[in-house]
Amino acid sequence: MDRRWIATWIIALVLCAGAVIAFEHWLRVHDYRPTLQDDKDLWSMQMDRLKRHGDAVALLGASRIQYAVDPVLVSAFTGRPAMMLAVNGAYPIAALRELALDPAFHGIAIVGIDSRGLSQRHWDMQQPWFDHYEHRWTMARRIHRALLTPLQQHFVFIRSPFAWVQILRRYLAGYGPPINDYVVILPDRLGVLDYRRTDVAAIRERRIADLREYYRDNRPDPPAQWLAALDQVSTWVRMIQARGGKVVFFREPSGGEHLRLDEKNFPRALYWDAYARIAPMPMIDFRDEPAFAAIPLPDTSHIDGTDIPRFTRTLLEMLSRRGILVPVAPAG
């Protein structure tokens, strides 16, 4: 390489290295922390593990499972690998369907869901993750994700909110610097929430406002119609059970206005309990397990990261008492 090009590249590399160091330093000074960016590739790595271990524990659900149940503790308790397949913001019936249609799966599916999530209109929410796994999850992507994970564990700036165009857009919109995220995603996709880093009251208000808006725009199906559609879900559960697998539906804790709105729109007796009477799998409502009441829900539906071990232990002990899980070690 000629000297002029060597000089060019030395200047470019030194300047860019300086810019990276300065930006990373600025982010650290302003209390931003490294975390993995949860995406379909990270999810697919868990799915890969599930494909290798048909007898594993599959943790299905949305954010209330992803940010509350520690797969490491589940694995230690059950003696089986545990995979976090819950997806923030998406109900998990598509995941249950895919596991039912996978003849190799004969493990335990712990499904975090509520009556709203059982409504047929929400069944396909997680299908894009399975489509991604089926059609776009290649060896090249596996390697890319495996290389990206340690980088994101150690550097703050390697995530999309810190792309310069995104930052520029935020400033142009008057939003200021990127949001200092209060969730840290671990390589096994467990999300650890730290409510000390955020305005809990504002988040609580936002969640309630979103839920009100949702129920305003989406009237629940009448109980009979809602229940009739669940025949199909029961069929999928039976397919897993026929292979020796187990399924349990768990209605995760919520409180305050959140619970009131849920109850108003999906009265437990008309929906959840009605299905529990005919469902082929156990259905557990958090209100039937007093130990959950002791775990605070700062934003009315999620727990703080420090409570993850307690929440996981409570869940595992409850499932063990009901004969759904057979422990090989004490919970936690």
Place this chain on the structure above:
Amino acid sequence: MTFDSLTFLVFLACVYVAYWATSGWTARKVLLLLASYVFYAAWNPFFVLLLIGTTGFDWTAGRVLERTQASGRRRLLLLASIAVNLSALGFFKYAQFFTNTAIDLARVFDIHWKPLDLGILLPVGISFYTFESLSYVIDVYRRRVAASRSMLDYGLYVTFFPHLVAGPILRYNDFEPQCHVDKRWRDTALGRGVAMFVIGLGLKLCLADLVFGPVADRVFALDAHPTVRDAWLGATTFSLQVYCDFAGYSLCAIGTALLFGFRFPSNFESPFGSVGMIDLWNRWHISLSSWLRDYVFTPLGHYRKGRLRGHANLIFTFLLCGLWHGAAWTFVIWGGINGVLLVLERIVRDHVWDFTRVKALPGRAVLAFATFVIFAIEAVFFRASSIAQAWQILGTMFAIGTVGPTAIVPHQDVTVALWMGIALLAAHTLTANVRGWTWLDAVPVWLRATAVTGALAAVLFSPGFNPAFIYFQF
């Protein structure tokens, strides 16, 4: 494996070190061929067999064609080779399209067939390597090139990983002589190659994925109701996105090839500095447009058989160009519109005003902008998921269709896309006469360092998005 992945960076580093550490030119070529198969297998190992099969078939066809003297048999051999290549392409890329079309046609005659999902997976890059194979066999038939004696060289021509999945579409007579010359590390344009790779990545990661793509995606979302402003933004930002995406890929490919001592032809030459659509098609996806010129338009008779026939040839060529891009009627229409526009431009330039003679920069800038706007309008068919959506967006653009009540593209997205778009169009207009990238070697170090630093910083500070390259689907 895509150029914008960490997988590729590791792969490239390993192959680069192994290549230059290997002694012996043949051993190096074997290494490149094997690495190319690994590159392809990282997407889907099964289709490597298809690649090897078609490569072996066309190499054999070329050898037999060269030995055969009787013109009838030669023609038969050529047709057999073309049929095999197009059959593979037709099956994998167009079977579903033709099935859907047949079902739709049957409905016209009140015959109702259920939609049929053939479940055929499209091998990445098949449109590109099929065209390379076809050009080789046709050139051997025409005796414009000698049939390859080396299966290794021919295999490398088709498979060499930088161009394998999205071009540039190489010609055998450009590539083959490079296979005879042993490369020396000190002779390679390493600095320029890496710079081109980084600039290409910058175009893709920063401009295509972050600046223009999100705006176009909002407007072309199936449930979107854009305003007039939004619809124009969608059309123009998509044009800029597809340029940054594909030109970025091409730059990465050309830069990567340089690292190994190979030279690929340029694929984009400031297309938005074009004055007129004919000029634009001489600067946009050059390797495809020149392929279509040499292997479709010219054999059809070019303009040699009269103007009317020439116009028809041009439109037919561009209909094929559209179909090459995608198995959907939207692409065919897009190709047809391009063909008609080229014909109209020829008529205007011959009989009304030859605007290409305008030399003053302001005049050329206005004409270039007008050309870009025309390109953006027709690109609606390229981007739309259906003909109905294309008409809807076009109707909104000209305020004759449904117009959404409120803007769907936030003002901050508009501001960023607008300024970046203006900068890109201005750069193309100012560099319209610049060809290739060898000029990078001649510019002052401070200027080059500024450009390379900017591109590298754009790549480093555009993390987290990973949409596929648009042209991978073709």
